[in-house]
Amino acid sequence: MNSYLARQPVLNRDKDTIGYELLFRDGPNNSFPDVDEEHATHRLLTDNFLSSGNSDAASGKKAFINFPYGSLINRIPLLFPKRSFIIEILETCQPDDDLLEVVQELYQAGYTLALDDFTPSPEWNRFIPFVHIIKFDLRVTPLPKAGFFIRRLKEKGSQITFLAEKVETYEEFIAAHEAGFDLFQGYFFSRPEIVRKKTLKPSALTTLRLYQEISRSEVNFAQIEKIIATDVTLSYKLLRHVNNMTYTRAKPISSFKQALVYLGEEKLRRFVTFVATSHAIEDKPESLYFLSLQRARFCEQLSQQLHSKLDCNQAFLTGLFSLLDSILDQPIEALIDQLPLDKPVQHALINRQGYLGGILRLAIAHDQADWHTIKRLCQALNVKESVVAQTHMDSIKWATVFEQTLPSKS
Structure with a gap:
């Protein structure tokens, strides 16, 4: 599945690109589609910022995002880190008390705010x-009027940055420069260019966000509850599964908060891992799901036998995420970059290096019945082949039993 957006550079007085305004598109045609503003903003954020809080579309520079009234009133920007983008308050917004309350809240929280197509x-x-930035559309507000407004605010000591939009000629750039504008945008510099990228489907996005949370050293229960609540199918599966585990209770568990408290941090980490993985690969072979569980258990158990100081949770994640590229249809490097994994896990997954990398290679060799590699790795890790074979068999039994306790994919 592809997502599309257009981006137009924002330049400073030296004509250096400092950021891009990102504009929603629903296909390769470079024009705004016939969709509601709220829908456009939601899609742009979902496709480009939801999984990591940052967008590659801005090439590491500042991203300017249009926010209509409804998205602001519903505090949508607060779902993302404050450094993710610059919030452009659309000119169609009503400057009422509710909007002012939101703007003050975002300002105090450290977000960068801009007034788009501002008319004094x-x-x-x-x-x-x-607000930090005021944008003037030079096709709507004459340059002398904009210049007067800029001078008046600067005389009062204002630190606001002024951006000139629709700068279409060299002469307009020079005039806007002299009028006091700090930033510039328009056809004189560049027309919006289309950017196409592979996007994760909603279930995979939810899974990746959950993976991010369980990969942290301390699990944030509230954040996991919040993510689960956004996906109806996953919500149903999680509650159904936890009630299967607690069927002896007199009163069923009916809320995510109850489920999380009951499970505790370690069980929650595993619980979310299993159900989220199953959720992400509903349209893929069951063997892929089973193998990810089996590898996770194998790596965990073997790490405990090989070295008492090895973090068995790191080993578990190494095995589980070894199939992440196949599960989420994305390059492993791009996915690992979005997860807060420790360096040993990253090196094991990307380069098959380090102690964890050796254990993972051993798991893969067993999956492929590569006896020559198994023998060589056992010698390198100083472990008996019989121990590895038994651990592999135990991990298969464990994954089989656990898979039977999970809700079906239907």
Whole structure:
């Protein structure tokens, strides 16, 4: 599945690109589609920021994102890290008390705010102390009027940055420069260019976000509950599964919070891992899901036998995530980059290096019945082949039993 967006560079006075305005597109045609503004913003955020909080589309520079009234009132920007993007408050927003309350909240939380296509008016005056950038559309606001407004604010000591939009000629750039604008955007520099990328389907996005949380040294229960609640299918499966585990209770568990408290951190980490993995590969062979569980258990158990100081949770994640590229249809390097994994796990998954990398290679060799490699790796890891064979068999039995306890994929 592909996602599309257009981006137009934002330049400074030296014509250096400092960021990009990102614009939603629903196909390769470089024009705004016939969709609602709220829908466009939601899709743009989901396709480009949801999994990691950052967007490759901005090439590591600042991203400018349009936010209509509804998205602001519903505090959508607060779902993302404050450094993810610059919030452009669309000119179609009503400058009412509710909007002012949101703007003040975002400002105090450290987000960068811009007034898009700004037209000076008394209704917007009370918003100015809480914004960092004001954008003037030179096709709507004449340059002399914009220049007067800029000089007046700067004379009052304002630190606001002013951006000129629709700069279409060299002469307009020079005039805007002299009028006091700090940033520039328009056809004189570049027309919006289309960017196409592979995007994760919703179930895979949810899974990746859950993987991010369980990969942290301390599990954030509230964040996991919040993620689960966004996916109806996953919510159903999780509650159904935890009630299967607690069928002896007099009263069924009916909320995520109850389920999380009951499980505790370690069981929650595993519980989310299993069900989320199953959820992500509903349209893939069951063997892929089974193998990811079996490898995870193998790596965990063998790590405990080989070295008492090895973190068995790291070994478990190494085995589980060894098939992440196949599960989520993305390059392993790109996925690992979005997960807060320790360096030994990253090296094992990407380069098959380190102690964990050796254990993972041993698991893969057993899956492939590569006896020559198994013998060589056993010698390198100083472990008996009989121990590895028994661990492999135990991991298959364990994965089989656990798979039977999970809710079906239907």
